[in-house]
Amino acid sequence: MLTRDASCTRDLLWRLELPAGDDATQLADRLAASGWRDRSLLPILRDLEGPDGHRVVIVPRTGRVQLRICYVVPPDARAGAAARLAAALSQPG
Amino acid sequence: MDKDIIVEHRSHLLGHGMNFVANIPTVFHCHHFNLFWDQTIDDALGHELSCRIRTAAAREVFHDILAGLVTSAGASTPEERLELARTVFAAFGQGALTLDVSAAGGAALGRPLHYSHTWLEKYGGWIRRNTPADALAAGFAAAATEVAFGLPRESVQAVEHSCVARRDRECTFELSVGDATSVAGPMGRLQVERAMTDPVQGLLEDQVAPIEAGLREFSRGMLGDDRGLIQAFGLFATQTPSTYYNRSGYDALRHVNRTAPQSAPVMKALLREAGHVCVFSTFGGVLLSPEWEAMVGPIRGEPDEILAGSLAIARALGFGHWCAGEFEPGQRLVLQTPGGYESAYYVSREGRATEPMCFVLQGAALAIMQLIERVPWAERPTLNQEFYNQLFRNGLPWQAEETQCVSRGDPMCEVVVSRREPGNGVL
Numbered sequence: 259m260l261t262r263d264a265s266c267t268r269d270l271l272w273r274l275e276l277p278a279g280d281d282a283t284q285l286a287d288r289l290a291a292s293g294w295r296d297r298s299l300l301p302i303l304r305d306l307e308g309p310d311g312h313r314v315v316i317v318p319r320t321g322r323v324q325l326r327i328c329y330v331v332p333p334d335a336r337a338g339a340a341a342r343l344a345a346a347l348s349q350p351g
Numbered sequence: 352m353d354k355d356i357i358v359e360h361r362s363h364l365l366g367h368g369m370n371f372v373a374n375i376p377t378v379f380h381c382h383h384f385n386l387f388w389d390q391t392i393d394d395a396l397g398h399e400l401s402c403r404i405r406t407a408a409a410r411e412v413f414h415d416i417l418a419g420l421v422t423s424a425g426a427s428t429p430e431e432r433l434e435l436a437r438t439v440f441a442a443f444g445q446g447a448l449t450l451d452v453s454a455a456g457g458a459a460l461g462r463p464l465h466y467s468h469t470w471l472e473k474y475g476g477w478i479r480r481n482t483p484a485d486a487l488a489a490g491f492a493a494a495a496t497e498v499a500f501g502l503p504r505e506s507v508q509a510v511e512h513s514c515v516a517r518r519d520r521e522c523t524f525e526l527s528v529g530d531a532t533s534v535a536g537p538m539g540r541l542q543v544e545r546a547m548t549d550p551v552q553g554l555l556e557d558q559v560a561p562i563e564a565g566l567r568e569f570s571r572g573m574l575g576d577d578r579g580l581i582q583a584f585g586l587f588a589t590q591t592p593s594t595y596y597n598r599s600g601y602d603a604l605r606h607v608n609r610t611a612p613q614s615a616p617v618m619k620a621l622l623r624e625a626g627h628v629c630v631f632s633t634f635g636g637v638l639l640s641p642e643w644e645a646m647v648g649p650i651r652g653e654p655d656e657i658l659a660g661s662l663a664i665a666r667a668l669g670f671g672h673w674c675a676g677e678f679e680p681g682q683r684l685v686l687q688t689p690g691g692y693e694s695a696y697y698v699s700r701e702g703r704a705t706e707p708m709c710f711v712l713q714g715a716a717l718a719i720m721q722l723i724e725r726v727p728w729a730e731r732p733t734l735n736q737e738f739y740n741q742l743f744r745n746g747l748p749w750q751a752e753e754t755q756c757v758s759r760g761d762p763m764c765e766v767v768v769s770r771r772e773p774g775n776g777v778l
């Protein structure tokens with residue numbers, strides 16, 4: 259499920275609830291393995307940047323997943339970009 | 352040139368919550384605060400004079416940072432120095448700047464720039480702007496030109512002619528070389544160390560210290576992305592030399608005191624409100640962020656948790672070594688610090704004050720009480736303008752008074768937040 263995240267400014271930040279049983283750490287590993295750029299500053303917070311500049315930020319200890327839509331995307335196109343990204347992430351690896 | 356050069360030159364003054372790059376004091380602030388601060392100076396002075404003062408403040412302090420970095424990096428040619436300047440600007444989260452300059456001046460082009468980009472993000476949907484927004488970038492471009500070609504500090508003028516915040520395609524600057532204007536004295540680590548008083552101890556230290564350490568470790572690696580902006584904690588952040596805020600704020604206040612003293616209380620109230628904006632947006636954004644959840648855990652909203660978290664955030668971001676001297680939930684908070692980035696500047700540059708001068712600290716202390724008492728953290732609130740207006744522009748239940756101030760010669764800065772007495776002045 260995809261919802262606007264807590265401190266979201268103009269649709270930049272989205273919270274993605276993974277289906278029950280899906281592992282957030284595995285998602286991070288899968289993105290890294292498929293060429294997403296690892297921008298993590300600390301191992302406790304995975305921060306991966308995709309080819310379109312969107313970022314997926316994952317908190318392994320709690321399973322929180324935040325999508326950060328690239329800020330060069332115009333505000334009115336961000337919700338669509340988030341939905342497409344969420345759909346792509348939910349495809350099995 | 353690698354942005355890691357900034358990481359290598361980041362340092363802090365332990366026990367005082369002061370951060371430095373190349374021994375110049377810096378502080379992390381978010382775009383909400385940055386835009387509010389510039390607007391406050393604009394409101395006080397009018398855009399033209401405000402822009403001149405803010406550009407001069409940025410030029411002075413970025414000259415000192417760049418001069419320090421080119422020496423330690425061994426950048427000797429103008430090309431190497433300009434490349435280093437471009438890298439530094441992006442590493443600080445200020446944006447992407449192209450400099451086409453010589454010893455006689457030239458042009459600069461920016462896109463994106465922190466100020467104009469985030470102004471459009473925040474206000475672009477409903478306000479039309481006619482004035483350029485990037486005085487900091489203008490001052491930086493002037494400083495980079497000075498340092499690249501060995502020109503005197505404060506000798507290059509920069510004017511922004513087109514600006515993305517005004518719906519122009521890109522931000523453009525014209526740089527010209529003149530005489531050195533008002534050469535300000537140094538404002539570096541030495542001056543900060545001299546201005547600080549003895550460390551103070553506070554409550555909840557066993558909670559504050561580890562969070563401060565974690566945040567400090569995280570923020571040490573925080574750099575602008577490939578486009579030169581820092582998107583972290585749900586915000587756009589910058590690392591900015593604190594002299595930019597201090598010189599522009601205190602110069603503007605001096606001007607108002609001289610030309611329209613009846614307006615000074617309004618200006619001070621706005622500088623305090625910048626503290627509200629900072630704590631609500633930056634501290635609140637940090638507390639709700641995945642970064643916080645990873646380092647500390649999901650926010651529960653308990654008073655001690657919000658207070659300890661806020662003190663740790665202030666220390667790690669470079670505001671000062673904020674401590675809770677007293678805390679009674681719902682009633683009273685006494686915030687103490689052995690000076691901060693405001694008093695460090697004031698003591699060094701302005702001399703002895705006759706009244707407390709840490710306006711951001713005053714507003715921030717009150718706003719921390721608001722975060723503790725009036726934000727429903729468990730509901731994961733959205734920290735937007737509507738919620739801000741509801742919390743801060745709808746009658747404040749607290750009053751804040753800076754009862755001691757290092758700028759006035761007191762042994763610490765201390766702000767007492769208590770329940771507002773009916774009929775008491777606004778703060």
Ligand SMILES: [Zn+2]
Binds near residue numbers: 694
């Ligand atoms: Zn003070």
